[in-house]
Amino acid sequence: MIGPLTNSSLSGCVSFRELLLHYQVSSLFKYKKRSRFVSGSRLSQALLKVYADIVHRVTYLLLLQINYLITMGGSMIDDDWELASSSSEVRTVVLVGRTGNGKSATGNSILRRKAFKSKTSSSGVTSTCEMQRTVLKDGQVVNVIDTPGLFDFSAGSDFIGKEIVKCMDLAKDGIHAVLVVFSVRTRFSKEEEAAIQSLQTFFGEKISDYMVVIFTGGDDLEDNDETLQDYLGRECPEPLKEILHLCKNRVVLFDNKTKDEKKQVEQVHQLLSLVDMVVAENGGQPYSDEFLAELKQGAMKLRNKREEVESLKGYTKQEILGLKEQIYRSYEDQLRRITEMVELKLRETTQRLEKKLAEEQAARLKAEQIAQAAQLKSNDEIRQLRESLERAQRETEELRRKSERCTIL
Ligand SMILES: Nc1nc2c(ncn2[C@@H]2O[C@H](COP(=O)(O)OP(=O)(O)O)[C@@H](O)[C@H]2O)c(=O)[nH]1
Ligand SMILES: [Mg+2]
Numbered sequence: 001m002i003g004p005l006t007n008s009s010l011s012g013c014v015s016f017r018e019l020l021l022h023y024q025v026s027s028l029f030k031y032k033k034r035s036r037f038v039s040g041s042r043l044s045q046a047l048l049k050v051y052a053d054i055v056h057r058v059t060y061l062l063l064l065q066i067n068y069l070i071t072m073g074g075s076m077i078d079d080d081w082e083l084a085s086s087s088s089e090v091r092t093v094v095l096v097g098r099t100g101n102g103k104s105a106t107g108n109s110i111l112r113r114k115a116f117k118s119k120t121s122s123s124g125v126t127s128t129c130e131m132q133r134t135v136l137k138d139g140q141v142v143n144v145i146d147t148p149g150l151f152d153f154s155a156g157s158d159f160i161g162k163e164i165v166k167c168m169d170l171a172k173d174g175i176h177a178v179l180v181v182f183s184v185r186t187r188f189s190k191e192e193e194a195a196i197q198s199l200q201t202f203f204g205e206k207i208s209d210y211m212v213v214i215f216t217g218g219d220d221l222e223d224n225d226e227t228l229q230d231y232l233g234r235e236c237p238e239p240l241k242e243i244l245h246l247c248k249n250r251v252v253l254f255d256n257k258t259k260d261e262k263k264q265v266e267q268v269h270q271l272l273s274l275v276d277m278v279v280a281e282n283g284g285q286p287y288s289d290e291f292l293a294e295l296k297q298g299a300m301k302l303r304n305k306r307e308e309v310e311s312l313k314g315y316t317k318q319e320i321l322g323l324k325e326q327i328y329r330s331y332e333d334q335l336r337r338i339t340e341m342v343e344l345k346l347r348e349t350t351q352r353l354e355k356k357l358a359e360e361q362a363a364r365l366k367a368e369q370i371a372q373a374a375q376l377k378s379n380d381e382i383r384q385l386r387e388s389l390e391r392a393q394r395e396t397e398e399l400r401r402k403s404e405r406c407t408i409l
Contacts, residue, residue, distance in 0.1 A: 019058045087141040091275055092171045094145055097181030101214030105256035110268055116146045131170040145170050172296050173284025177275045178210050184217040184231050186257055193239040208289050211247040212274045218255030228253040250274045302331045
């Protein structure tokens with residue numbers, strides 16, 4: 001433990017905290033300023049704004065986590081890593097879905113405690129990604145990440161996928177399963193369809209291999225004497241069918257209201273069996289990406305260095321503490337670098353998007369010009385044809401009149 005370091009670490013991080021505050025305050029302003037966008041020439045500008053907003057928010061989230069790690073004196077990072085590396089039984093699952101579908105309630109059912117704020121609670125809904133952990137009776141550790149309404153944004157499907165990157169920061173060890181939460185109490189919407197598409201766009205097609213569908217509202221079905229199969233038989237639009245097909249029908253029904261302990265255990269058991277299936281089908285490899293890998297590497301380095309220092313002989317306690325402080329500061333620097341890398345990556349994405357949008361806009365403009373020119377040309381041709389026709393009619397008339405005069409004569 002490097003508990004005694006906490007105070008000195010904190011005092012060394014005043015400027016970092018100011019940075020965090022800056023992001024926190026400006027995030028609030030940015031959020032308030034965001035408006036709903038429409039298509040047309042303002043689309044590219046609007047999307048760029050949205051992406052800038054994401055860059056900002058992801059940075060804020062990373063800073064928030066760094067701040068958390070700092071205030072925890074660093075021990076948290078190491079423990080997390082040791083736990084993850086020593087136990088193959090760790091499962092990290094992420095709940096995604098439209099606000100109100102029951103993500104937080106499902107998270108609480110999995111954890112068997114009220115860890116996440118659900119809508120009915122007076123303290124409101126989930127506003128940012130949050131991770132909670134539970135240890136099952138058999139020793140399996142389950143990390144549950146709850147997310148805010150990633151399906152609620154109306155600024156384009158790509159954007160929704162981008163929001164999800166935030167929670168990846170919480171899942172250093174990779175994501176074992178993405179739990180897509182729907183509710184039998186609300187109709188499957190176009191937005192939900194778009195959100196799944198964006199999930200795939202952002203994470204790549206392989207994300208389907210990690211998806212498990214959860215339907216909440218099992219109590220409602222039970223009240224109507226219906227099973228999930230009955231429900232899907234009458235209420236399964238084509239896009240939902242496709243989603244179920246994509247995730248090989250890994251679907252489970254949850255009743256988050258039940259007080260029946262047997263039912264509570266059984267539904268979580270069913271879900272975790274599906275998660276196990278996902279893990280097995282993916283050869284035990286959780287979903288990961290480049291910056292997740294970087295975070296993991298940093299945590300591993302920190303652990304090794306700390307172990308080295310702890311095994312040093314002939315140093316005073318004070319000297320060991322000093323060395324540990326140095327190591328921790330270098331880890332902080334690394335976290336900052338990763339934050340910068342993420343910012344850069346997202347900025348590059350923004351630029352790529354900007355370029356793509358500009359190209360699309362130029363192509364659209366060109367197509368419009370060609371269509372306009374074609375229209376003008378065809379108008380001109382029609383006019384010429386009409387004139388020729390009229391001329392021909394006049395000439396025919398003239399000839400007819402002449403021939404009539406000839407007949408009379
Ligand atoms: N009847 C019933 N209500 C549920 C169920 N799951 C969630 N809810 C309710 O749905 C509302 C939204 O739940 P919440 O977990 O906040 O949704 P989130 O926005 O997706 O996190 C709350 O009022 C929950 O009590 C369920 O299985 N049955
Ligand atoms: Mg919630």
